[in-house]
Each structure stands twice: as structure tokens, then as C-alpha cells.
Amino acid sequence: MAADPAHDLAHLDRVWANAEQIAGDPLDRPVLLAACYLHDLVNLPKDSPDRAAASTRAAEAAAPILRDLGLDAPRIRATQHAIAAHSFSAGLTPETQEARILRDADRLDALGAIGIARCFSVSGALNRRLYDPADPFARHRDLDDKAHALDHFRTKLLALPGRMLTVRGRALAQTRAARMVVFLNDLGDEIGVPLPSNWTVT
Known part of the structure; x- marks a missing residue:
């Protein structure tokens, strides 16, 4: 993970901080803490x-790390479930409150100012263009976030608030996504292409 600044130790610290903001009682704090810090233990490139x-x-x-930390079998299973179910691409349903909080906390780190930084960091590592100069906001073409970093805002990031699983996570996500829309408006002003009205938080 050290070679990926979007999924480094600072990311894990932020996910735990996000989880603490979202979490309420009752929940199993050791499970949530372990899941936050181990959720990217295997981190494959976005294009893998x-x-x-x-x-x-x-x-x-x-599993072996959790055993070494002294967690019992039920907590190990709970932590493993939260880790497995956090991923957008895995398509698994979080079945516990800890799993729901981890998913929201991880997705929250894809939003706001840090989300903007991470999006362009990942896109740069994959040699994707910042945007399509001929049609930056895809008014007359299909969105393609595998080619253009800016398209990822519309294809995924601005939709994250509506996909949050906790009330607190959704509220935080709405606030952060609104900051991204401000950025997109500013970007549109700078490149001389107004942001379309359908690039909104959903």
C-alpha cells in the first residue's frame, strides 16, 4: 500500500476517524477498529x-493478525465480514452495524477535498487524462471514467451520498459532495465550460 497514496496509512487513519464520527451505540468497537485498519490489507489496482x-x-x-491481537472467533468473523463487505466492487451486503459503518466511512474518504485529491491521484497513476478537452462534462458523449478522471465524479462519486447506509454517514457525505460540486463549478469557470445542471449530488 505504500506505493499508493490514495490507500496509505493516512487513508486508514481517516477511515477510522470517519467511523468514529458515524458510529453510535451499541457496536463492537474492537471489531470496527480492526476492520478500519485492515480493510485494505490486500489492495489491488483499480484496473486489475x-x-x-x-x-x-x-x-x-x-485472520491471523486478528488472532494475534487476541480477538475471539466471533469477533474475527465479524471483522472479516466487515472487511469483505466494504468494497464497492465486491457487491456484498453489509449485515452488521460495524460493516455498514466501515462501508460508509471508507466511501466518505472518496468525497470532499480529500476525495478530489484521491481521485486525481489514482487517475494519474493509471495514466488517465484529467478531462476530455472537447467535452469535459460529457454533454455529447458517453461518460468514461477509465479514460477521464473528471468523468468519475459523475459516474460514481456524486452518487455516493445516496448509497450511504447510515443516517450520519449520509449527512456527512452530502456535505462533502457539495464541496465537490463547488470545485466542479470552479473548474468549469477556469476552462470556460459551465458545469451542467445534472452534475449534482444524488
Whole structure:
């Protein structure tokens, strides 16, 4: 993970801080803490064909660490479930409050000012263009976030608030996504292309 600034130790610290903001009682704090810090234990590139399996592999790799930390079998299983279910690409349903909080906390780090920084960091590492100069906001073309970083805001990031699983997570996500819209408006002003009205928080 050290080579990926979007999924480094600072990311894990932010996810835990987000989880603390979201969390309420009752919940199993040791499970949530362990899941936050081990959720990216196996981190595959965004363009890897095995990307959807990364969270399951991370859950499997976490087991011996969790045992060494002294967690009992039920807590290990709960932590593994939260790790496996956090991923957008895995398509698994979080079945516990800890798993729901982790998913929201991780997705919250994809929003706001840090989300903007992470989006362009990942896109740069994958050699994707900042935007399509001929049609930056995809008014007359299909969105393609595998080619243009800016398209990722519309294809995924601005939709994250509506996909949050906790009330507090949704409120925080709405606030952060609104900051991203301000950025997009400013970007549109600078490149001389107004932001379309459908680039909104959903």
C-alpha cells in the first residue's frame, strides 16, 4: 500500500476517524477498529481484473493478525465480514452495524477535498487524462471514467451520498459532495465550460 497514496496509512487513519464520527451505540468497537485498519490489507489496482476479489482476500489475510491481537472467533468473523463487505466492487451486503459503518466511512474518504485529491491521484497513476478537452462534462458523449478522471465524479462519486447506509454517514457525505460540486463549478469557470445542471449530488 505504500506505493499508493490514495490507500496509505493516512487513508486508514481517516477511515477510522470517519467511523468514529458515524458510529453510535451499541457496536463492537474492537471489531470496527480492526476492520478500519485492515480493510485494505490486500489492495489491488483499480484496473486489475481481480479487483472485485480484493476485499475478500483482505478478509482472509486479516485472520491471523486478528488472532494475534487476541480477538475471539466471533469477533474475527465479524471483522472479516466487515472487511469483505466494504468494497464497492465486491457487491456484498453489509449485515452488521460495524460493516455498514466501515462501508460508509471508507466511501466518505472518496468525497470532499480529500476525495478530489484521491481521485486525481489514482487517475494519474493509471495514466488517465484529467478531462476530455472537447467535452469535459460529457454533454455529447458517453461518460468514461477509465479514460477521464473528471468523468468519475459523475459516474460514481456524486452518487455516493445516496448509497450511504447510515443516517450520519449520509449527512456527512452530502456535505462533502457539495464541496465537490463547488470545485466542479470552479473548474468549469477556469476552462470556460459551465458545469451542467445534472452534475449534482444524488
